[in-house]
Amino acid sequence: MKRIICITCPTGCEMEVDEKEGKILCTGNRCPRGAAYAETELRDPRRVVTAVLRCTDGRFQPVRTDKPLPRKLIAGLLNTILKKSFPEAEPGAVIVSDIGNTGVNLIASGPAR
């Protein structure tokens, strides 16, 4: 049995999660999103990654992954974007596509400053 906090919304349900016969059972969640979160958290934990990029003109642009990225790929993504400069992108535009063949993209989340 594992105790985890659902990060899907600000309510932050405290859940007890158990794996029995290959099935993940959870209690304490107030909505179905909690059960879905528990499932991925135990099998393949993922997080939305947010950061700022250096633009080629020296300004900085906020970016995010469009879906939660497997945690084991986060460090690699951060290393890639820390080392390089990128041309400014329109908010919503893809900057790095299909990170590690996961289908997760890095997108611009706001204008450069």
Place this chain on the structure above:
Amino acid sequence: MKKIDCDVLVIGAGGAGLSAAQAAASAGAKVLTVDREEACGGVLCQCIHNGFGLRFFNAELTGPEYALRMERAARESGAEIRCGETVSSVVRRSDGTFEATLFSAADGVTKVESRAAVFTTGCRERTRANIAVPGDRCAGIYTAGSAQKLMNLNGMLPGRRALIVGSGDIGLIMARRCRWSGIEVAAVIEILPEPSGLPRNIAQCLRDFDIPLLLSHRCRKIIGRNRVEAAEVENMTTGEVMTFKCDTILFSVGLIPENELLKAMGAKLNPATGGPGVDSSLQCSVPGVFAAGNSLHVHDLVDFASLEARRAGESAARYASGAGLPAAELPVSCSRSLKYVVPGRCAAGESCEFFFRPTVSCRRAKLSFLADGSEIAKKMCVSVRPAEMLTMKADVPAEAKNLSFELEECK
């Protein structure tokens, strides 16, 4: 000198101000929104993390995305937004209209004449000085929000190894931001026996990185000749003192509503919120002046600030049109387990949404609405904590003298 005439002047174009502007313009008012920064969005611009907008937009957004959506909606509704304009004073003239003095690098001094004013000026961070931490006055000491601005808007790192004082959400978010930027985090310390931030931020910002959260601990002394070298941290229960080596200290120790302009206008402030006392139209003690968002009371979620500001914008548009607002003469009070209730006055027979900040922590509690001592509505609340605001919609009875709210723990 430039002159602008409008129905509603909105001061501050953050998550609350943009929403108030949109609501007022949608109600038919000619709206001018001003902000002292070069871009609108307020603190949202530096909050590059996700988690905003679930209530207001039914989507999970980052701060800049939330700001962009709000800005577009405000402009589409017809509201004018002027950035880089600082308001130095607002005066209510004898005829009941307002004259605001603005200045900017681009236009110098501008006078704005309006029939109503909405104050959505946000809040400031409490600093080391507010909690009186002794020790050296060296470089490397920041509020969490100023470090966030440095990192996310200016692309600078505040240091290499940080100690975070205070477990508010900004501090927790900054702990993760530091780790994702290659900054070590020695610990997050909290003077209270329980964390101040949302549980999900404890999970994804501290536990994910194995950052220690030391509850009932305080920063006793800052040590450093030119730059921070260490901090002494005291266990409040045992008295034990530890020294953490670090070159940076981030303070995330609460927010103070910013109401300097309102104070100068003679608006009455509520000591429990730090914001102005308001009625159910979110009108202050000065007629025609409305307030919403973090300058009214500190919110945990921008979504609530935007929802609240919608009401202020609608009320301001109505006031400016001369249509009049319900006479909110019934005072609303609350029991000791609630730090405050906003609004503090409402009108008989209306339907109103109330905001509360509990002073107690418990798993389950009953929030009751009482008219002349008898319960007329109730709401069950789970996981009640001072860090989380409570809300309740209620119908105010047509005949009542005393309205009050009580929060009672359920065993």
